[in-house]
Amino acid sequence: MRFNSKVIHGGQEPDKAYGAVMPPIYQTSTFAQTSPGNHRGFQYSRSANPTRTALENAMASIENGNYGLAFASGLAAIDAVLKLLNPGDEVISTNDLYGGSYRLFKKIFENYGIVFHFMDMEEVSLVQDQINERTKMIWLETPTNPLMNIIDIEAVSQLATANGLLLAVDNTFATPYLQKPLDLGADIVMHSATKYLGGHSDVVLGALVVKDEELAKRLYFIQNASGAVSGPMDSFLVLRGIKTLHVRMQRHCENAEAIAHFLRKHPKVDTVYWPGFEEHPNHDIAKKQMVNFGGMLSFVPKGSDYKVTLQFVERLKIFTLAESLGGVESLVGHPASMSHGSMSKQERDKAGIADALIRLSVGIEDVDDLIEDLSQALDESLI
Structure with a gap:
């Protein structure tokens, strides 16, 4: 089967x-x-x-x-x-x-x-x-x-x-x-x-x-x-x-791919972490062991610090600032203070988790709405 x-x-x-x-x-x-x-x-x-x-x-x-x-x-x-x-x-x-x-x-x-x-x-x-x-x-x-x-x-x-x-x-x-x-x-x-x-x-x-x-x-x-x-x-x-995992994951992957490429081209974004990029260090391994590249990605705004990152996530209107991931709705998280807040700054730095890092759980909404939301938050933030 x-x-x-x-x-x-x-x-x-x-x-x-x-x-x-x-x-x-x-x-x-x-x-x-x-x-x-x-x-x-x-x-x-x-x-x-x-x-x-x-x-x-x-x-x-x-x-x-x-x-x-x-x-x-x-x-x-x-x-x-x-x-x-x-x-x-x-x-x-x-x-x-x-x-x-x-x-x-x-x-x-x-x-x-x-x-x-x-x-x-x-x-x-x-x-x-x-x-x-x-x-x-x-x-x-x-x-x-x-x-x-x-x-x-x-x-x-x-x-x-x-x-x-x-x-x-x-x-x-x-x-x-x-x-x-x-x-x-x-x-x-x-x-x-x-x-x-x-x-x-x-x-x-x-x-x-x-x-x-x-x-x-x-x-x-x-x-x-x-x-x-x-x-x-x-x-x-x-x-x-x-029972709906397969159809949801198809849309999660499609939306995440579009957003990853949007963020990589945005002048206010420094680094995007997504295994679908050919320059990703283990992109070939991802292609070998995965069917697609998933609905998760992270990025660091250009020149931003903790304060500016907070301004960005607070300006989002469709992405919800919340713990967790993987739901039908798009979520945004700040790992340093949320999912990885139990780690010390020294431990996070050693793992490469920057204070300005933002994690996105891309949902199954219309991708154009999601991109517009990210765009307005980036444009209005003090980056």
């Missing part, structure tokens, strides 16, 4: 009770048993719920995995992955990853003896130098948040396999519509399903997808034992969102 059909039918079947085409919202905490242990497949909704199971099956299908797990948030999903590790284990990760992931790594799990190394992974050969006998996992984003760096998943996978390491990929920006990390050798795919999978800025949810049965069993145990599961209503909303 091809992707555009999988998002609607993959892993899905009519509800067994009444044949409902869309899985119902099983808003219940527990399920009746005829005798202890004798039930219809569900006992308690922390362990499993029919609506959540339908979502997990759908997510596994669209990522070409065998097992899906839904969590209360993307960070809850990452938390579960890190609980596969033991004190003293080491993790190699990208240096410009999402600020919430960085905060979880540094402020929570370092307290339990996990050691994290952050580095530029665009040159995969450099990753080998960071591996030692305590390294157990490589965690990467591609495209990265917020600088849109591209990492060769297949090359990192070969390196991880050769060294007996787990490879986990945050696929939130790309979505399985654009790239499938499991097919490229990753062991674990993570999504903040709050973003493109849900697609409507009305739910918070996280997801993991794997192929390996033993790894799935370990993660299912952590999911059940720790309890950070998604509720049935949230699961329903993301399942509904997935």
